[in-house]
Amino acid sequence: MRKNNGDIVTMPHAVTRVARALHAAVAASLTIFLLAQPAAPARADSPEKIVIMVGGITKLIYLPARLTEQLGYFKAEGLDVELQSQPAGVDAENELLAGGVQAVVGFYDHAIDLQAKGKEIKAIVVFGQVPGEVEMVAARAAGSIRSMADVKGKTLGVTGLGSSTNFLTQYLASLKGVPRSQYTVLPVGADNSFIAAIRQGRIDAGMTTEPTVSQLLKSGDARVLVDMRNVEGTRAALGGTYPASSLYVQSAWLDTHPQEAAKLARALVKTLRYLNTHSAEEIAAQMPKDYIGNDEALYVSALKASLPMFTADGKMPADGPETVLKVLAGFNPSVKGRHIDLSRTFTNQFVNEVKP
Incomplete structure (x- = not known):
């Protein structure tokens, strides 16, 4: 401070210490106040990510998964969905059980097989009322294999060991009196790897889906x-409808995520309705180019052959679970003779809530 004569006088040290102490106290109080404030709430528009593993995403039996994404129905429900793919349903199932994904698009029969092994999964949307699978015989072997009764000593292709194609192959052979010990099962995957196995002579026959079926027929x-792409063919082969492609989740996840399950059901049922009200050409126009390939006419033809398999509402067919249980109990040692509570393998709760 200054005296009247202009000489400078320094502030006493005591006053300086008081000022610094006051500044420090204020700073400390402000810090404590800020730390005591609650954290900003998470944004309501940031949904939990749901990863869905598809057992072969380009297979037409699983078309609703990618079509739902293409149509924007997942986003319309406020869902953050990532679709991933494994070549066989059993691989997708393993990802689910390991906790790597929240849901699977695969065959319903896994729910029965796993319950017999002490694990609980549940189908919440059923896409296909029939398998959509076809047992194809290589042209070079067609003269010696005229039915599944002729597969003794042959090599049969499946997508993977423990897969639904493996289940169905064993059942169809057993119906014709051919036990598993009398033929060889070879996992060859799907799509191009299946076609290669046929062309290279590694398998005599095998089970696959569209569009692979149409590609092999054209070539x-x-x-x-054995054709199980429609209800008539499936009933002739298996004795009833066989609910197959579906969205399933672990029961424990479903118990804690009912809202997410309801949104998934709404999105997928909208897609099933779309499939039942649009032409194969209109549906194909919604799909990415890498799905359709270079032969769009072939893809559309394969799609036309596949459309009858899809449900219109995502509901489990009334006679479906019993048929699937009968098939699995016919050869699967994990299921045969075991009590299976079918009511724990699926639910129509969420699809029933979808408005018309």
């Missing part, structure tokens, strides 16, 4: 042995 490399 002349294989012929249809």
